Amino acid sequence: MNFQTWEPIYEAILDDFGFDRAGDERARDVFVGMLRATDSELFDVETLAFSGQTVAVAGAGPSLADDHDVAREADAVVAASSAARTLRADGVDVDCMVTDLDGTPETAIRLTTYGTPVVIHAHGDNNRAIQDYVPQCQLSSVVATTQAAPAPPLRNFGGFTDGDRAAFLADHFGASRLVFPGWDFDDPAVTPMKRRKLTWAERLLYWLERRRDERFAILDGRRESIDTSALPVE
Numbered sequence: 001m002n003f004q005t006w007e008p009i010y011e012a013i014l015d016d017f018g019f020d021r022a023g024d025e026r027a028r029d030v031f032v033g034m035l036r037a038t039d040s041e042l043f044d045v046e047t048l049a050f051s052g053q054t055v056a057v058a059g060a061g062p063s064l065a066d067d068h069d070v071a072r073e074a075d076a077v078v079a080a081s082s083a084a085r086t087l088r089a090d091g092v093d094v095d096c097m098v099t100d101l102d103g104t105p106e107t108a109i110r111l112t113t114y115g116t117p118v119v120i121h122a123h124g125d126n127n128r129a130i131q132d133y134v135p136q137c138q139l140s141s142v143v144a145t146t147q148a149a150p151a152p153p154l155r156n157f158g159g160f161t162d163g164d165r166a167a168f169l170a171d172h173f174g175a176s177r178l179v180f181p182g183w184d185f186d187d188p189a190v191t192p193m194k195r196r197k198l199t200w201a202e203r204l205l206y207w208l209e210r211r212r213d214e215r216f217a218i219l220d221g222r223r224e225s226i227d228t229s230a231l232p233v234e
Contacts, residue, residue: 001158001168003149005232009207010147012230013160013200021148023124028146028154031122031130035153040139042153043117048096050076051174056181057167058083058094060103062189064182068092071181078170080162083182084111098166101129109133112141119143119169121162122154158208164201167208180205180218199227207231 014021035042056074058064060083068090071077076095079087084097085107099108100121108118120142122130134142143155145165150156157172159165167178185198202219206226209216219226 001156001172003156006156006158007149008232009204009230013147016200016230017196020124024122024146024148027122027124027127027130028148028151030127031134031144031146032151032154034131034134035139035144038139042139043141043143045117045143045155048117048169048173050170050176052176053174054177054179055170055175056179057163057170058087059163059180059182059184060086061182061184061187063184067181070179074179076170076175078166080166082107084108086182096166096169098162098169100126100162101133102126105129105133109136112138115141117141117143119145119165121145121147121165123147158204160204161197161201164204164208167205171208171212178212178214178216180216183218185218185222202226203228203231 053075056071056077058071058077058079060081064083064086071087071092077087077093078096078098079094081099081103084094085104087094094116096117096119097108097111098119100123101108112118118141120134144153146154146156158168170178185202203226205216206219206223
């Protein structure tokens with residue numbers, strides 16, 4: 001994802017939520033400083049290779065309990081946040097975890113010790129989590145990301161929530177098909193803020209499927225009601 005392509009959507013998200021871009025940039029810079037202060041090499045994200053593969057982008061919704069086989073039958077699994085713990089508890093291997101450390105940081109830490117790449121995301125309100133948990137990770141298994149303009153070693157592959165960022169990551173590294181176990185856009189148990197974030201996740205997946213010339217089954221019956229006004233015209 002080219003940041004110039006992503007930036008207009010990023011600005012629309014900031015405007016919609018009233019988030020502070022400077023806060024994201026501060027979090028990015030704190031993360032950069034932490035990583036530069038260590039002698040450890042981060043995971044070489046370019047070794048992620050999903051070319052020709054069906055990738056399960058696993059969400060942490062309640063339907064994941066019924067969707068384990070979708071993940072198990074995929075060629076690779078990229079799990080959003082606590083979906084990694086749920087899948088592993090059911091014996092499903094996770095190839096990559098995407099998280100902002102708001103949920104199950106202990107799973108992220110543990111996976112890095114096993115050599116599983118964990119994509120850790122810095123944004124305006126998780127500075128404390130980054131400072132508390134990243135030092136406990138095996139950095140050779142960490143990929144660092146930001147939603148602001150990237151600054152080495154932080155990358156920006158696109159996306160906003162853990163789930164849609166996982167989809168953009170899989171797309172970036174060549175997945176031929178994306179499937180979505182554990183996604184529940186209409187989960188009544190989520191907070192109003194989470195519901196707004198899911199609305200953006202839905203919107204971004206719609207954009208991604210158009211960019212990929214693919215149709216995601218989880219958007220069937222929903223496309224017509226998606227507000228696309230903030231999306232680039234392609």
